[in-house]
Amino acid sequence: MTVTAKSALLWKREPAGALETASFRLSGDIDERSQRPLENLATEMTSASVLDLSAIQRINSIGVRNWVRFLRTVAGLNVSLRRCPPVMIEQLNVVSGFKGNARIETILAPYECASCRAVRLEELSIGRDLRPGDPSFVPERHCPSCHGPMVFDDIPDRYLQFLRIV
């Protein structure tokens, strides 16, 4: 996990997985500068779109509003959110309407290795790894470096609070 300096929101189209699905990878900060990039992204999205949010570094209060407005404009599309990082999960948990009509497919969850103390973000899938409606359950993970067991490095009921509404 790294945090880079404050940078404007960027997005790029990724090679599509399924035929009718458009995939986009967003990066940088969602803030007061993000309105235009998000408006442009909305015009590029198709009826089924996947947004990879793993490279979003930060979101501030104005960014939250821009994000909610953006999801409002694409509410008629089938939008999936993938690899939602901690900064987006924090907002998802406390801001009403933060996910709009989008479906959360996967999130990034922090784990700490009990042996080598490395902290990593693990991708967890809603349904496969996490149970909708049950924020207290977290799957086990092992450290890819030392193969030791890893501990979920947040409070499950807090970090996974959004599972109550998905």
Add this chain to the structure above:
Amino acid sequence: MSEPTVVAPGQRQHIVSMSQLVRAGDPAVQLVASTKEALAVLQESRSTFALLDLGDCSASMLQTIPPELGARIVLMTDLVRRDWWTVVSGGCAFGALIAGPEAIHAPSLLLALRKLLRGDIFGIEKYLAEATPIIDRELHISTERTDGLDDLTHALGERGLDPRFIARAVTIADEFITNAFYDAPTDESGEACYKYLPREEPLRAPASGPVRMSWGCDGRRLAIGVQDRVGSFGRSSLLRALTKAIAYDSAEIDLEREGGAGIGLFTVARAANEVIFNIKPGHRTECIGLINVHGPYREVVPTQRNIQAFYTGEP
């Protein structure tokens, strides 16, 4: 002149802290039996401060306290959500407010009292270990915020802090700086004059002085402070602004609203383990966010709101 005596009635968990306060000796603390008695002592002595447990107060009782007495009252609660409406409706009778989710510990109370008694409420260094280096930066125009936040990000990254701590620190600085430029300045009638300005619109700091950002980390705590030279955060506007942050678990976004999104303090209250407001009305406001950085993230992540506010320099 003798040292001011602090009168401290209390119930619930505060009792433990009070005994520790009395033993600490500086400042001298006298325990009395009730809020009523504390107010009577306050009336008799002009140099006395009183700590009142909000659990013992009602809004109507607070409303009867004259402002000159109120400035020497420290309201404290360990049940912030239950007691919040008492403070809001209580007519702002306080010189300080200490509102947390659990027993308020003696060191925290002592620090609060010393700040008030010495009339020296400003500065993040009070919350850090002695001799912790403090980094200051003046911002003369709102667009300098980006550089300030970048510097903070780099500096904390070099210290090897977990990126989640860094993201929270930057969020706190970001929201406080934006508030200092866009929400603090007022016109002649006392209304915030740039409140509805889009936040991407560059804005100069008022003639009274630049916005100052400061931060320091002693390995246990990271403190981020932002000061404006306006001091427009009166008690009622502070309480109004904090209500969303304290009394509610989730925030609604008003998509039609101009200017700020209205969830800045809500965001800060969740990013920081403690939030402190130091205010000299008409002169200066300092907003501080404290982040506990010692230990595994899961053990220090904030789960409750913890707010303190201090006022000084009033007639």
